[in-house]
Amino acid sequence: xxxxxxxxxxxxxxxxxxxxxxxxxxxxxxxxxxxxxxxxxxxxxxxxxxxxxxxxxxxxxxxxxxxxxxxxxxxxxxxxxxxxxxxxxxxxxxxxxxxxxxxxxxxxxxxxxxxxxxxxxxxxxxxxxxxxxxxxxxxxxxxxxxxxxxxxxxxxxxxxxxxxxxxxxxxxxxxxxxxxxxxxxxxxxxxxxxxxxxxxxxxxxxxxxxxxxxxxxxxxxxxxxxxxxxxxxxxxxxxxxxxxxx
Amino acid sequence: xxxxxxxxxxxxxxxxxxxxxxxxxxxxxxxxxxxxxxxxxxxxxxxxxxxxxxxxxxxxxxxxxxxxxxxxxxxxxxxxxxxxxxxxxxxxxxxxxxxxxxxxxxxxxxxxxxxxxxxxxxxxxxxxxxxxxxxxxxxxxxxxxxxxxxxxxxxxxxxxxxxxxxxxxxxxxxxxxxxxxxxxxxxxxxxxxxxxxxxxxxxxxxxxxxxxxxxxxxxxxxxxxxxxxxxxxxxxxxxxxxxxxx
DNA sequence: ACAAAAGTGTTGTAAATACACCCATGC
DNA sequence: GCATGGGTGTATTTACAACACTTTTGT
Numbered sequence: 001x002x003x004x005x006x007x008x009x010x011x012x013x014x015x016x017x018x019x020x021x022x023x024x025x026x027x028x029x030x031x032x033x034x035x036x037x038x039x040x041x042x043x044x045x046x047x048x049x050x051x052x053x054x055x056x057x058x059x060x061x062x063x064x065x066x067x068x069x070x071x072x073x074x075x076x077x078x079x080x081x082x083x084x085x086x087x088x089x090x091x092x093x094x095x096x097x098x099x100x101x102x103x104x105x106x107x108x109x110x111x112x113x114x115x116x117x118x119x120x121x122x123x124x125x126x127x128x129x130x131x132x133x134x135x136x137x138x139x140x141x142x143x144x145x146x147x148x149x150x151x152x153x154x155x156x157x158x159x160x161x162x163x164x165x166x167x168x169x170x171x172x173x174x175x176x177x178x179x180x181x182x183x184x185x186x187x188x189x190x191x192x193x194x195x196x197x198x199x200x201x202x203x204x205x206x207x208x209x210x211x212x213x214x215x216x217x218x219x220x221x222x223x224x225x226x227x228x229x230x231x232x233x234x235x236x237x238x239x240x241x242x243x244x245x246x
Numbered sequence: 247x248x249x250x251x252x253x254x255x256x257x258x259x260x261x262x263x264x265x266x267x268x269x270x271x272x273x274x275x276x277x278x279x280x281x282x283x284x285x286x287x288x289x290x291x292x293x294x295x296x297x298x299x300x301x302x303x304x305x306x307x308x309x310x311x312x313x314x315x316x317x318x319x320x321x322x323x324x325x326x327x328x329x330x331x332x333x334x335x336x337x338x339x340x341x342x343x344x345x346x347x348x349x350x351x352x353x354x355x356x357x358x359x360x361x362x363x364x365x366x367x368x369x370x371x372x373x374x375x376x377x378x379x380x381x382x383x384x385x386x387x388x389x390x391x392x393x394x395x396x397x398x399x400x401x402x403x404x405x406x407x408x409x410x411x412x413x414x415x416x417x418x419x420x421x422x423x424x425x426x427x428x429x430x431x432x433x434x435x436x437x438x439x440x441x442x443x444x445x446x447x448x449x450x451x452x453x454x455x456x457x458x459x460x461x462x463x464x465x466x467x468x469x470x471x472x473x474x475x476x477x478x479x480x481x482x483x484x485x486x487x488x489x490x491x492x
Numbered sequence: 493a494c495a496a497a498a499g500t501g502t503t504g505t506a507a508a509t510a511c512a513c514c515c516a517t518g519c
Numbered sequence: 520g521c522a523t524g525g526g527t528g529t530a531t532t533t534a535c536a537a538c539a540c541t542t543t544t545g546t
Contacts, residue, residue, distance in 0.1 A: 010256040012355060048353060052324040076319055076357050078298040107294060109258060111322050161487075164411065180525075197527080198509065205507095215516095221524040222516040241407075426498080443500080444536065461543095467497040468543040499542065508533070515526070 003128070005103040008045040013108045014056055015043040015148065016071070017155035018064065020119035021172050024184040026138045027119065028152060029063065031130035033145060039136070040145035041152070042127070043110070056113045063133060065123040070171040071115040074158040075151075078109040082147045114155040116171040138188075163189050167208050167237045170229045178216050178224040179203075206242060208234045249374070251349040254291040259354045261289040261394065262302055262317070263401035264310065266365035267418050270430040272384045273365065274398060275309065277376035279391060285382070286391035287398070288373070289356070302359045309379060311369040316417040317361040320404040321397075324355040328393045360401040362417040384434075409435050413454050413483045416475045424462050424470040425449075452488060454480045 018029035030039045042063040046055040052073060060069050124133035138156070143149055162168065168189070169182055183199050203209065210230045215223035264275035276285045288309040292301040298319060306315050370379035384402070389395055408414065414435070415428055429445050449455065456476045461469035 009353065009355065012257055046324065046355070049326055050324075051326065052322055052355065073322055076298055076322060078292065078296075078357075080295055080297065107255065109255065109292070109298065111324075161411070164487075165407070178525090195509075195511090196525080197511090200526085202508085217517090219524080220518060221522085222526080224525055424498090441536070441538090442498080443538090446499085448535085461498095463544090465497080466545060467495080468499080468545095470498055494546090495544105497542105497544085499540105501540085502538085504535105504537085506533100506535075508531105510531080511529085513526105513528080515524105517523085517525100519520105519522090 007047055009048060010103075011106065011108055012046050012052075013043055013110045014046065014052055014059070015041045015077075015110050015112050015151050016056055016060055016063075017041060017112065017114040017152050018060065018122075019114060019116050019155075019159070019172065020122060020135060021185055021188070022119040022135070024181070024188070026185075026188045027135040028138060028141060029117075029122070029124060030134065030136050030141070030144070031063075031126055032132040032134075033129055034131050036145070038145040039142070039148075040130070041148045042133070044127075052111050052113070056115070060115055063125055063127065064117060065125065066117055066121060069115050069117060071113045072158075073111055073113045075112045075154050076109055077112055077147055077151060079147065080107060082110070083108055110151075112151045112155060114159060116168075118171065118174055120174055160189055160191075165241045167206060167234055167242065170231070170234055176212065176214075176216075176226040176228055178226060180224055182227070206233075206237060208237050253293055255294060256349075257352065257354055258292050258298075259289055259356045260292060260298055260302055260305070261287045261323075261356050261358050261397050262306055262309075263287060263358065263360040263398050264306065264368075265360060265362050265401075265405070265418065266368060266381060267431050267434070268365040268381070270427070270434070272431075272434045273381040274384060274387060275368070275370060276380065276382050276387070276390070277309075277372055278378040278380075279375055280377050282391070284391040285388070285394075286376070287394045288379070290373070298357050298359070302361070306361055309371055309373065310363060311371065312363055312367060315361050315363060317359045318404075319357055319359045321358045321400050322355055323358055323393055323397060325393065326353060328356070329354055356397075358397045358401060360405060362414075364417065364420055366420060406435055406437075411487045413452060413475075413480055413488065416477070416480055422458065422460075422462075422472045422474055424472060426470055428473070452479075452483060454483050 020027045020029065029042060031042055032038075033040055042059060044055065044059040046052055050058070053071065056071050057069055060071070061067055119135070124135070126133040141149070141152060144152065159168075163186065169177075169185055172185060173181065179200055180196075182203065183194060183196065186199070187193055208230050209227045212226040212228060214226045216226055217223045266273045266275065275288060277288055278284070279286055288305060290301065290305040292298055296304070299317065302317050303315055306317070307313055365381070370381070372379040387395070387398060390398065405414075409432065415423075415431055418431060419427060425446055426442075428449065429440060429442065432445065433439055454476050455473045458472040458474060460472045462472055463469045
């Protein structure tokens, strides 16, 4: 667990915006910093043998206990002022309980990646700098550490753009889900309501869903059918892109 | 002109894919390396006081003599092997005519940015490592130095995606241009031919063009009207996105 | 006057939208 | 049995694609 600066690429950090979907709400995984009590994104550094994606996969495996995480870099954050006035770093330096302090005090640029995960499968684990890890609703995220609020905002923007030419939902929903759940995801990301019937027709026309014979019982009303993604066609759609927008 | 490694962010380089459009062909600005004679992308390093975009602007000002360049980061290239076996570096090290050689020999991740410029306004200038700078047609780019071929490919991909939800052409065409020229740009980027009449109707429906009273004379046939971008609406379209794809 | 390229118009088809009606379930 | 939400169907409107004809210019 010891941190050895020599194993890592200098000047480069990564920050991950982990999105989950639960109770028809989009959530982000956040860490609560030990000394400052600020909320921050899970992140870390890149080992000399890793790509940025490798590093993010490793870090998120530790934070979520998930292997096989869907992630995508979306932006580099390189404002020279972005890590100035970092209270957490100040505290660390004062406390002096970390080696390689000058390494941390240097300027970093950060590669932003977003990850889409199945909310129900995540076991959130804090890192060395935090004492709590958990989900927050998108609209309940207040001010985050450093420029992390900006990073979340840009990640969300990217996701919203991607939804119009790529299928989405795999990685974000459980294996089996209902049409209303999928629609709620789209509505959350797009920030607007969609017509139930037209949504169904359109999403089915993409041919990326398998309708299952089962229905989801236990709801207060008529039991909706369950669907799963047709992975083969889903991947094809990812490559070729979808036609129209929403 | 002297290079002082201490002024720069460690481990981070940038590579710029500069696109220009001329004679109905998409072109990329390339440098020919001094010793190896390999072709490479213009690039460089990030000063401690700069953002990635600042650095790219500075570097491209030197390479193109343009100020005010439209550019956008599109990807980080972080394969640990990407700068191994660099013949150029080997030669440099053998020649020993550069200070800070171990700095260069370290592993770098590179931020890829693409730039769109007006071909006719560029005065290409080589850098310290190259003895020639000039344009190459997209289909005439052979193997480039390091992973630069991959970088060009990814930049092009990004551009192709963006064209379907954003207006394009400003920064890439002269102030005044004809409809066939604009169409040729779209056809090049999309890699397919479009119907002249449908193209005109669609692009006009975006309301981002001003039709000028002048025509472009000198062609062998009927003189086409000149257009210019309506900057106000163009910017609106950039923010709001366009509706359909191509 | 002819060829080549640009301007303008029409029409059929497919997709997006806006609805209405029926069905299952829990209270 | 009634309120709620889900499943399915159908017109209308709009956008897209395919195509024809006329106009202008240089040779």
